[in-house]
Amino acid sequence: MTPPTTFNGMLFGAELLFIPLAVSLWIIISGDTVRRLIALQLAGMLVATQLVLLSIVFATEEFADVGVALALLSLGATITYGHFLERWL
């Protein structure tokens, strides 16, 4: 895994996604329960996208697999946690 030595638009683009990720992490810290769930969904989407982009930048297939797994787990986790909130909290 060697980082690119010249300007790489995809690497910069992946790093740019940290800005909305920081906002969504702030909502997760400070929001009410359902809003935290919404921000968690947004954060999961952003991190999974970053992983897929970084897998292309570093030519590492495992990052893409982790991104796909994270997207799938995020889907299941949101539905399960929503059901949990609805029933018990």
Next chain:
Amino acid sequence: MARHIATLVLLFVAMIFALVSALGILRSKNNLAALHCLGVTSVTLPILTIVAVLVDVGVGVSAVKTVSFIVILLLGGPITGHAIALTEHRRTPHR
């Protein structure tokens, strides 16, 4: 070099949409409005990402993996949105 700049521009636009969405979630008056703001990112981010990948690397193994990832995000967005909206609807006391 032009490919990298085009990719950066596409991902910058995706970042702007995601940032507007995150700020919308932060500033919304109720949770259903916040969920509406999430929809902006769940549609634009996967589409702009796949366009950026196709511009940068073209059609290949990476693009196929990215397409499978994008399909998960595009199909999963409405499902999770519906689940969260149902949760919010059932938790909110009705008149």
